Amino acid sequence: MASTGKKKKIDREFIIAAYMNYVLEHDGYPKTVYKFCKDIKVSEEDFYKFFGSLDGLDKNIWSTFFTTTANAMHKNEQFEHFSSRDKMLTLFYTLFEMLTLNRSYVLFALKRYDMPLKNMTQLKGLRSHIKEFAGELIETDNDEKTSRLVKNPVAVFSEGAWLQFLFLLNFWMSDESPSFEKTDVAIEKSVNTIFDLFDNTPLNNVLDFGKFLWKEKIMSN
CATH class of the missing domain: 1.10.10 (Arc Repressor Mutant, subunit A)
Known part of the structure; x- marks a missing residue:
């Protein structure tokens, strides 16, 4: 039968x-x-x-977090018309929503080994995705600038975006606020700060972000 x-x-x-x-x-x-x-x-x-291999599967999970995030963002027909700043904000907001949906696994995976650097090896593919995304944003902005003197270094910006993600990831891991509201604030402040730095806006924004990080560090200890 x-x-x-x-x-x-x-x-x-x-x-x-x-x-x-x-x-x-x-x-x-x-x-x-x-x-x-x-x-x-x-x-x-x-x-x-x-x-x-199983190691390859470990790395692929993080890459899948990114590709799923990217697919979700591009379903919004308005996304392509966003400024580079808004695109980066959207990426981080959406990516951390994805991580929150899988928080139990993410926290477990990032504490797998006693050596923090060894835990970071699984993020290799994700690092490439984030750096490529950030690099494309800065290249687009540079194309709109007529003078080479005001164009921003793609390598510096893309590496900065990755380090920014690592900071936010660490912040999110220890965030105990409802709906991870503090992480949302950290995303907004950090993305605005890095774009303000490249746009040569007043230092007040950088100082404001520094005060926020210091306050959150003290409060979490």
Whole structure:
């Protein structure tokens, strides 16, 4: 007799979701691809269609956070007409909403090893995505400037955007405010500050941001 059950679709999204659930439910990571596939009832062949290793899967999860965020942003028909500042704000707001939806996994993954730098290796793909996004924004702004003297260095801006994300990520991890409202404030202030720096606006904005960070640091200790 033929089965009437609906066959589950094995794709990247299915494996990623199963992996994240596995990590949280087992309070740890699978030792081998074989063990992981056996537990989620898929073949190793299916796994290797999408990922070359468990480490590769770890990194791909963070890249997927970004691509899902980017897809959500571009569904807004007005997004392409946003200023570079608003595009960066939208990226960070949406990305941290994505991280919040997966907060349990994110916090667990970022505390996997005792050495913080080792935990950062899984963010390699995400780093490339954020730097590329920021670089494209500054290149667009530079194209609108007639003098080379007022054009901003793409490499500096893109690396700054990545360091900015790392700061915000650390802030968000320790944020205990309702709906992570303080993280939203930090995003707004940090993005406005970095754009103000490139636009040579008064130092008051930078000082204001510094006071905010100092206050939040004191309050969290």
